[in-house]
Amino acid sequence: MLALATTALGAYVLVAAGSITVPGSTNTLGPRAFPYLVGGMLVAAGVVLTVLILSGRAGEEEGGEDVDPTVRTDWLTVVLLVVTLVVHVFAINVVGWPFAAALLFAGAAVILGARPWWRAALVGLVLGLVIQVIFGGLLGLSLPAGPLLEGVPFLRG
Amino acid sequence: MDNFSALIDGFATVLHPMYLLYALFGVFIGTAVGVLPGIGPAMAIALLLPLTYTLEPTAAIILFAGIYYGGMYGGSTTSILLNTPGESASIVTAIEGNKMARAGRGAAALATAAIGSFVAGSLATVALTFLAPVIARWAVQLGEPDYFALMVVAFVTVGALLGSSVPRGIAALALGLFLGLVGTDTLTGQQRFTFGVLNLADGIDVVIVAVGLFAVGEALYVGSRMRHGPVRIIPVEKGWRTWMKRDDWRRSWKPWLRGAAIGFPVGTIPAGGADVATFLSYAAERRLAGPRRKQFGRGAIEGVAGPEAANNAASSGVLVPLLTLGLPTTATAAIIIVAFQSYGIQPGPLLLQSESALVWALIASLYIGNLMLVVLNLPLVGMWVKVLRIPRHYLYAGILLFGALGSYALNFSPVDVLLLALIGLAGFFMRRYGYPVAPLVVGMILGPMAEDRLRRSLAISQGDLTYLVSSPFAATAYVAIVVLLVVGLWLKRRERAEEA
Known part of the structure; x- marks a missing residue:
C-alpha cells in the first residue's frame, strides 16, 4: 500500500514539476530539473516495491524493546x-x-x-x-x- | 601547534562552570534517553532544538555533544540489563552482555562497556583532534562538483545501508528529498509544491519532520503492539568490587584498543554508521579469541568490550565528515547539522576557521563529556535501572507530550502540531511496513544542499554534464560508491547470517 502511495506521489511530482514557473533568466539547470529527478526516483522505488510485494516479499517490521512481535496491530x-x-x-x-x-x-x-x-x-x-x-x-x-x-x-x- | 593552543582555548571555554553544567546536563539527558527504550539521541536533540533557541550557540552545541555521547553509553545499559536489544548500534552487545548479566556478571559487563567506551571515546577524540584540521585544510580546495559527488555518496550509502531493505531505503530517501523540495526555490525564488499554502512557502521545518518521525511515529508504533505487563530487568550485584576482576581487565584491554581502531575509521566513512563498526569488532574478537571462542554466544567479556568500544569510537568518527565537510552520515549527525544551521552556522571546510572557538569548545567538551560519563555511569547504575522501570504508558505519553511541545515551540502555531500528527502517522506506517526513517531525514536535510551544488556546478560548466565527473576527486567518489555499496551490503548479509 505504501509502495503504491510512493508511486502515486512520484507521478504527481513528475506532473507538477512541469508547472513550476521557470524565469527567463535561468540558462542551464532551472528549478524543474531536481524535482524531475526526485519524482523519477519515487516512481522507480515505488514500482520496484510494488513488484516485490506482489511477488510475496513484504517488508520486515521494525523491532524494538517495547514491541511485542507476536501481537497483531491494534x-x-x-x-x-x-x-x-x-x-x-x-x-x-x-x-x-x-x-x-x-x-x-x-x-x-x-x-x-x-x-x-x-x-x-x-x-x-x-x-x-x-x-x-x-x-x-x-x-x-x-x-x-x-x-x-x-x-x-x-x-x- | 596552533591547533593545540586552539584546543587549550577550547578547554578554557568548556571548563567555565556554566558550560560544565551544560555538559553535565547534556550527558545526563543523553544517558537517560539512551537507557530509555524508544528514544534515541537523534530524537532527543530534535526535541530540544526548539527549546534551546534562547541559549547561545556554544552552550547549545556543548549540550548537544553531551546528549550525543551520553546516548551511546546509555544504550549499552539497556541492552545488557533488558531482555530485548536497545538502540541498533548495541545489538551485538546484547548477545554477550545479556548472557553475562544472566550468569550474574552484569556488573562486569556494564563496567567493561563503560570503561571501554571511555578508552575508545577518548582515543577517537584524540584522532578527531588531529584529523579534523588536516581534512578541513584539504577540503577547502574541493569544488562544487566534488561536493555534489560527496552528497551523492552520502545519499546512496545512507539510502541503501541504513535499513534492512535497499528499495525501501531508497524510497524513504526519495520521500525526504521531496519534502526538502517543498518551499521557495533558493536560486530563482519560485514556489515549488507549496499547494498555494502560505505556511509552506518557507518549506517544512526539519524539526517537525524529525520529531514526528522519531517521537510520534515511534509512540504510535509501540502503542499499536505494546508489550504489556511489568518490565523485566536482570538484577545487578551491588558494590564496586564486583565490577571487574583482574582477569576481566586482562581480557578487556586489547578488545578496547582494537574496537577503537576499528570503530573510528568506519565512523568516518559513510558505510552504515556505528552498526557496522560494532559488528566488525565483534567478528574480529571472536576470530582472535582462540581457545575462548567457545564462550562467544554464552557471555564472553571480549564480545562486550570490543563492540562497545567500537561503537563509541565510531560516533566520534562520524564527527569528522560532519565538522570538516558538512556531510552527515547518520540520522543523529543530520540533526546536529540542523542544530548548527538554526544558529546560522553552516558546517563545512570553513567551519574550523570561521567558528574555530566553537568547534574547539565542542571537541574539548567531548573529552570532558567522556570523563563525566564514565564517572556518572558506573556508580549511578541503580538510578538508570530505575529509569528503565518507568511504566511504558507514562513513557510514551511523555514522549508524545514533549514532541507536541517541541513542534509548538517552533512558531507557537497550533498548525505545526497538526502537521506533527500527520508526519507521525506517516512515521507509523513506515515502521509498520519496514521502511527505515533515517534516510528520509538525511535526504530532507541534504537534498536542498545537493540541488544547490548541482545547479551551481552546471552553471559554471554551462550545462556540460561531463564537468561533474571531470575532477579526479569527484570521479574517485563515484567509483567509491560502488565499492562502499558492495562492501556494505556484504557486511549486512554477514551480520544477518551471524544473528540467525
Missing part, C-alpha cells in the same frame, strides 16, 4: 492516540498550554493502559504546570498559560 490505539493529539492542538488556545498538555498526557497514558485514570490525569497536570514554569517562566518560551492562569506572573512566557 489500529484502535493508533487512531485514538492521533485523535488525542488533534484534541490537544485545538485545546491549546481554549484552555491554555498547561491544561492542553495535561489532556494530551493523561489521554495518551490511559489509551496505552494507565490505570487508574485519575492518577494519569494528576501526573499530566503536574507535568504540564512544571513544563510551563520551566520553559515558559524561566526560559522565556511564550507558551500561552490560558484564561485560568492569566494573572499568575511566573507562568508568563
